[in-house]
Amino acid sequence: MNEIPYTHELETDQQVFKFITKKEIMTSKDLIHDISNLYDVIYHPPDMLTFDEKEELIEEKLTSLLISYGGLMGRMKENFPDKYETIKEIYSQITSLSQSRIRQRVVSHDRRMIAIEISRLASQAYEYVKAMEENTASSKSNQALKNAKKLREDLRSESIIMGDLLRECKTICRYLGISENNQWIDWEMNGYQGLFKTKGEAREKLPKYRLASMIFYNPFNRQLQLPHYINEIFGIAELEQPIAELEPLKKNGMMIHSSATLDELNKMLREKGSLNEDSFVSIASVPNNYIDRVINGVKNRIHEFLDEIILELEYGKIPEEIFSQIRREVDHKLTTLCPGAIEKLTITYEQLSLDKNPEIYSQVAATCRRVIKDVADVLYPPTTDVSHSENGKPIQLDDTKFKNRILEAMKLSIDSNTEKIFISSMFSYVDEFLSGIYRYASKGDHAKFNKTDATRCVVYTYLLLGDILHYYTVDKTNLEKIK
Incomplete structure (x- = not known):
């Protein structure tokens, strides 16, 4: 380059x-x-x-x-x-x-x-x-909500094709950026073949509605009652096929006339001395009620998925909009006041949505404390001067005492003692919360933290900065007072 x-x-x-x-x-x-x-x-x-x-x-x-x-x-x-x-x-x-x-x-x-x-x-x-960019994201959310509501109506139709529903679900996921969290949609569309190394793993991890009881027939079309040890191994079918291959079978079920599974089954009967003309397995059948079970299972899963999406987008966005408004106000003021803080918060926000590493979560607290300190350095730069409380107690204002410096700066803008006490109390709570997480992280005990803890760090930081910047205005008068 x-x-x-x-x-x-x-x-x-x-x-x-x-x-x-x-x-x-x-x-x-x-x-x-x-x-x-x-x-x-x-x-x-x-x-x-x-x-x-x-x-x-x-x-x-x-x-x-x-x-x-x-x-x-x-x-x-x-x-x-x-x-x-x-x-x-x-x-x-x-x-x-x-x-x-x-x-x-x-x-x-x-x-x-x-x-x-x-x-x-x-x-x-x-x-x-x-x-x-936010308007674009909002438009995508609105379109996803519209599609989800229509799709839920379509689920009531008896003639609806599951493959079509799943493709629409994928579109909704793309709008919302949640495809990675909904891989089951791809698996239902494309099948589960190749995902499992053994039959035991398949039976354990496949959705339960994709497990079916097999019925076996001999060459004379008579149903066989096979030994228990055979049924334990071969009596359950793992229906790993794409849903599009199973839907046409919902009327008559699935008939298997030749497969490696049947060959292995007959080989085991022969080795046990149980194989003869009447006991030879020539056909395996999955009754249509099990195919219906798969189709209904997928339909129910789609219904649950759509209900969650609609609930989240219609009602979950109310607190989200409140927080987004606070975030916009904070970002607006920090853009000119302290752009480096916005960059740190943006990166942290992205890490929360993309990374699932507990070590990353525990680092969020340290980042949030650095952001608050960055803002403090702008609002009230470090000084060797000492302020005093109302009872005469000295207040240090050096580089490490960023909480004192922010509160000192806000004294210049807030006249009400009640408001000063409120801000000081909130600051103490948020600072202690972030400090507590940071102390645990310093000991390497990352397992104690999860995404909820990290999210709280970011939300509390924005709420605190919102209050600080609401009361504090960077103007020449305040700057002169600080000097």
């Missing part, structure tokens, strides 16, 4: 787009990552770098941001053409400012302010695109 040139080497928009095409389609996650990186080099550049090296590093991060933004433009143009012009207008402002940075190379203060303004504009675009 060719090395991406710095912004000052990109003289035209066409050159920027040339490099954009070399990267995959971007998402808002890519953009917030680049915004966070740009913030870091603007506000916290490595000390050992010279002035020119710092400027070069900023140019590099700006170029990466431009490429991410350009990738988003292509995505918006394809999926949201009516919103494309707004995104394009912001991009034009960013590229224009970027060229201004190049022309004002000598004036370091102006160049720094331009970089900050570019970050602000990119943050504005991030919020816009994030909203578009």
Whole structure:
């Protein structure tokens, strides 16, 4: 892959787009990552770098941001053409400012302010695109709900084909991103052959409705009463076929005239001295009531699946919408206040949905504490100064005392003592919860944590940040008070 040139080497928009095409389609996650990186080099550049090296590093991060933004433009143009012009207008402002940075190379203060303004504009675009992505997810959920309701009605029809129902269930799974958790749909459609190494494993792991009692006949079409030891091994059939192969058999059942199973059965009879002309097994039959049992079993499973989907999408989204509103408000304020915190929370959120490793779950608490500390560092930077409580007790405000620093910053914005007590109490609860999980994790006792614990960490963190940012506004007055 060719090395991406710095912004000052990109003289035209066409050159920027040339490099954009070399990267995959971007998402808002890519953009917030680049915004966070740009913030870091603007506000916290490595000390050992010279002035020119710092400027070069900023140019590099700006170029990466431009490429991410350009990738988003292509995505918006394809999926949201009516919103494309707004995104394009912001991009034009960013590229224009970027060229201004190049022309004002000598004036370091102006160049720094331009970089900050570019970050602000990119943050504005991030919020816009994030909203578009959430709307897309909401549209998919609505379509999945609509399909699930229709499918549940279709289940009442006697003529419905199970294969068609299962294909519709797969579509619903794709809309909701839950295909991996519903592999049974593929197994019912494509069959269970090859999934099990032995008959014993098949009998243990197959759905119970796919186990059937066999009836055996001799060459004279007489039903056989086979020895108990034969029935234990061969008397139960594991119906592993795709549902489409079983449905046509629901009227007459399944007849097996020749198979490796019959050969093995007769061989065992011969070895036991029980095989003769009358006891030779030439036909094995699975009665149609067992085929019906499979079809009804699949139908019931589909019904349960649809009921869960409808219940979750119709009623489960009420608390989800409440949390989503809080999350949007927090993300909106953090976009300009502390973009690095958003990136950490986004990655953590994705890990919760994708990873099932208890070690990952226990790491969520540490990440959430780091996010809260990142916010504290912005709201009230560490200081050697000491504050005092109402009773004169000293309050340390150094780097490790981020709880004290946040509460100290909020004192500047909250007049009500009741509200101060409430926020302090909630902070203490959340901090103790996260600290407790972190202490267990430090001892390597990851087995104590599950997805519910990790989810609570993220939810509590968002609720706490929501309250903090609701009361606290970053403005010049507060900053002057802190100074």
